[in-house]
Amino acid sequence: DQLLNRPRSLSGPSGKLTLLCDANTDGSFLVHHFLSFYLKANCKVCFVALIQSFSHYNIVGQKLGVSLTVARECGQLVFLEGLKSSVDVFFRAQAEPHPLQFLREANAENLQPLYEFVREALKPVDDGEAAWRCPVLLVDDLSVLLSLGMGAVAVLDFIHYCRATVCWERKGNIVALVHDSGDTEDEENNILLNGLSHQSHLILRAEGLATGFCRDVHGQLRILWRTPSQPTTQRDQSLTYQYKIQDKSVSFFAKGMSPAVL
Amino acid sequence: MAAVATCGTGAGSTGSVVAAGSKNHVTSFQRRGPRASGSDSSYSRLVSIAGTRPSVRNGQLLVSTGLPALDQLLGGGLAVGTVLLIEEDKYNIYSSLLFKYFLAEGIINGHTLLVASAKEDPADILQELPAPLLDDNFKKDFDEEACNHKTAESNIKMKIAWRYQLLPKMEAGPVSSSRFGHYYDASKKMPQELIEASKWHGFFFPEKSSSTLNIEPCSLTHGYIKLLQFIQNIIYEEGFDGSNPQKKQKNILRIGIQNLGSPLWGDDICCTENGNSHSLTKFLYVLRGLLRTSLSACMITMPTHLIQNKAIISRVTNLSDTVVGLESFIGSERETNPLYKDYHGLIHIRQIPRLNNLIYDVSDVKDLAFKLKRKLFTIERLHLPPDLSDTVSRSSKQDLAEPSKLLGPGCGVMAGGKKHLDF
Numbered sequence: 001d002q003l004l005n006r007p008r009s010l011s012g013p014s015g016k017l018t019l020l021c022d023a024n025t026d027g028s029f030l031v032h033h034f035l036s037f038y039l040k041a042n043c044k045v046c047f048v049a050l051i052q053s054f055s056h057y058n059i060v061g062q063k064l065g066v067s068l069t070v071a072r073e074c075g076q077l078v079f080l081e082g083l084k085s086s087v088d089v090f091f092r093a094q095a096e097p098h099p100l101q102f103l104r105e106a107n108a109e110n111l112q113p114l115y116e117f118v119r120e121a122l123k124p125v126d127d128g129e130a131a132w133r134c135p136v137l138l139v140d141d142l143s144v145l146l147s148l149g150m151g152a153v154a155v156l157d158f159i160h161y162c163r164a165t166v167c168w169e170r171k172g173n174i175v176a177l178v179h180d181s182g183d184t185e186d187e188e189n190n191i192l193l194n195g196l197s198h199q200s201h202l203i204l205r206a207e208g209l210a211t212g213f214c215r216d217v218h219g220q221l222r223i224l225w226r227t228p229s230q231p232t233t234q235r236d237q238s239l240t241y242q243y244k245i246q247d248k249s250v251s252f253f254a255k256g257m258s259p260a261v262l
Numbered sequence: 263m264a265a266v267a268t269c270g271t272g273a274g275s276t277g278s279v280v281a282a283g284s285k286n287h288v289t290s291f292q293r294r295g296p297r298a299s300g301s302d303s304s305y306s307r308l309v310s311i312a313g314t315r316p317s318v319r320n321g322q323l324l325v326s327t328g329l330p331a332l333d334q335l336l337g338g339g340l341a342v343g344t345v346l347l348i349e350e351d352k353y354n355i356y357s358s359l360l361f362k363y364f365l366a367e368g369i370i371n372g373h374t375l376l377v378a379s380a381k382e383d384p385a386d387i388l389q390e391l392p393a394p395l396l397d398d399n400f401k402k403d404f405d406e407e408a409c410n411h412k413t414a415e416s417n418i419k420m421k422i423a424w425r426y427q428l429l430p431k432m433e434a435g436p437v438s439s440s441r442f443g444h445y446y447d448a449s450k451k452m453p454q455e456l457i458e459a460s461k462w463h464g465f466f467f468p469e470k471s472s473s474t475l476n477i478e479p480c481s482l483t484h485g486y487i488k489l490l491q492f493i494q495n496i497i498y499e500e501g502f503d504g505s506n507p508q509k510k511q512k513n514i515l516r517i518g519i520q521n522l523g524s525p526l527w528g529d530d531i532c533c534t535e536n537g538n539s540h541s542l543t544k545f546l547y548v549l550r551g552l553l554r555t556s557l558s559a560c561m562i563t564m565p566t567h568l569i570q571n572k573a574i575i576s577r578v579t580n581l582s583d584t585v586v587g588l589e590s591f592i593g594s595e596r597e598t599n600p601l602y603k604d605y606h607g608l609i610h611i612r613q614i615p616r617l618n619n620l621i622y623d624v625s626d627v628k629d630l631a632f633k634l635k636r637k638l639f640t641i642e643r644l645h646l647p648p649d650l651s652d653t654v655s656r657s658s659k660q661d662l663a664e665p666s667k668l669l670g671p672g673c674g675v676m677a678g679g680k681k682h683l684d685f
Contacts, residue, residue, distance in 0.1 A: 029620050032620065
């Protein structure tokens with residue numbers, strides 16, 4: 001699969017919030033990686049997919065070696081397809097509260113229905129027949145919630161609530177993608193990004209190359225490990241790799257060591 | 263470059279497409295209605311919709327945008343279920359032309375059209391569509407034209423700049439009588455009988471705005487709500503989302519929305535900075551949801567140069583699938599710049615979607631310019647002409663440096679560095 005050459009272990013301390021961030025480029029390959037990674041590691045995953053349809057993730061997932069349809073059928077994956085549900089919510093009044101309720105409301109205050117959905121989805125199953133490992137919440141992506149009328153504070157509150165439930169109560173992980181708007185003065189997005197960067201344990205930042213477009217090096221990935229809770233006697237570690245996305249995997253190499261250049 | 267690359271990988275990947283045939287039926291983008299999931303007959307039925315073809319890269323169903331040159335840049339065409347956003351040029355000349363090409367392509371292929379505009383009556387827009395060029399007539403004219411500008415680059419082997427011989431040319435004329443993508447003559451109008459034979463629905467905002475609202479108020483402006491309801495009605499009634507199983511012949515719905523975001527729709531993002539900033543983005547989101555669950559493709563032209571709040575532009579770009587920006591030289595100082603004397607404007611491909619794939623087709627050529635000849639809208643790589651004057655004055659050097667700085671940054675999704683290497 002992926003040639004990620006950084007140490008990753010699922011048995012390590014869980015309860016982590018990983019922030020995926022992309023600036024000037026498309027960081028969705030990271031989302032696909034985490035989705036297939038957690039599904040293969042037998043975790044129960046709740047995927048809030050706001051930006052693409054189910055079949056898109058399914059097809060890419062098949063290239064990466066997981067089948068989302070199978071996972072969904074056996075209960076390992078709970079998939080909220082934002083695009084399809086938004087049409088349902090928008091045009092037909094729902095009887096019970098829908099996770100995307102805020103689309104109908106003029107001044108939606110908070111994302112509580114969405115949080116309830118996540119909490120319900122990642123509830124531990126009591127019969128214990130299918131013992132999944134730690135629950136995982138994946139969100140793709142949070143910046144869309146800002147575009148749909150929620151304020152940055154509401155989204156931060158949502159992540160905070162999810163963190164309390166998923167990370168502390170259930171010892172699971174959260175992975176969320178936020179776009180970095182860069183030069184454009186999108187203040188709400190900056191508030192969201194800064195707030196999440198402060199809270200997260202691991203930040204993966206995919207950036208475009210500073211010199212422009214290149215066919216062989218698609219971008220640069222910066223990995224930053226943080227320990228937000230402990231006082232920083234140890235410094236945060238960071239690594240930078242450049243990457244090229246291929247059909248079924250992503251290859252990473254150190255800066256300047258692209259096979260095209262050597 | 264993109265055409266060569268896709269042909270090369272196409273040979274390899276069609277093999278795998280055929281081999282994984284059954285897998286593709288389930289995983290094609292058309293998995294919507296209860297019928298269209300995993301059966302041989304439905305797959306062949308989908309492929310046989312007029313005017314579409316599957317993409318060689320990911321089996322996506324593509325329709326032509328009406329401009330074969332643009333199709334080539336977008337990786338074969340516009341994928342069904344996606345939104346193509348055209349950022350308008352300043353005076354809305356070329357973007358409305360692209361809009362008309364899109365609609366004309368729909369009429370030629372027999373697709374159903376949905377035209378929405380707040381400025382012009384859709385019936386009037388349809389009257390002004392360009393006429394299609396029949397291959398034999400055009401080939402004659404094109405050959406004559408090619409003979410007239412006898413550049414002889416293609417025939418003579420280059421002796422000095424021999425490396426450039428290897429670069430493929432961008433296609434400028436009709437190569438074969440392809441049924442995907444047609445050429446249009448902008449000086450002639452589409453024949454009336456073709457327009458009348460086609461099926462279209464029009465949404466003219468001033469007419470529809472008077473009727474009453476019957477859903478609870480949300481933050482979308484009135485015009486957008488009505489447009490969404492209209493689109494959803496058409497999709498549902500005509501069975502584009504697979505809900506009506508009586509339909510024998512599947513067809514594509516082409517939606518064209520003109521000048522979205524302009525004040526004529528009742529949206530004030532072009533007027534103030536702190537207007538209703540979520541209306542347009544919500545509209546795009548729900549529209550995309552509608553498109554993903556139906557056999558339709560949408561082209562939207564948007565006057566982004568008028569939007570005051572720049573954050574909205576980036577949000578809109580993130581919410582659309584394909585974004586193409588047009589920048590015409592009319593009225594700007596570039597009109598008289600000797601660099602651009604052959605061209606009418608620049609075209610920027612800002613975003614191409616990665617659908618069902620980790621990678622996408624992206625052309626290597628980032629500096630693209632377009633020109634509108636009498637019968638042809640060509641998109642070509644922009645070449646900086648060699649600086650042959652003996653006395654290069656300081657001001658002209660400045661002029662050359664400025665636009666070349668702007669040519670540097672490439673497609674925003676791939677890498678949008680502002681700094682560039684100065685050699």
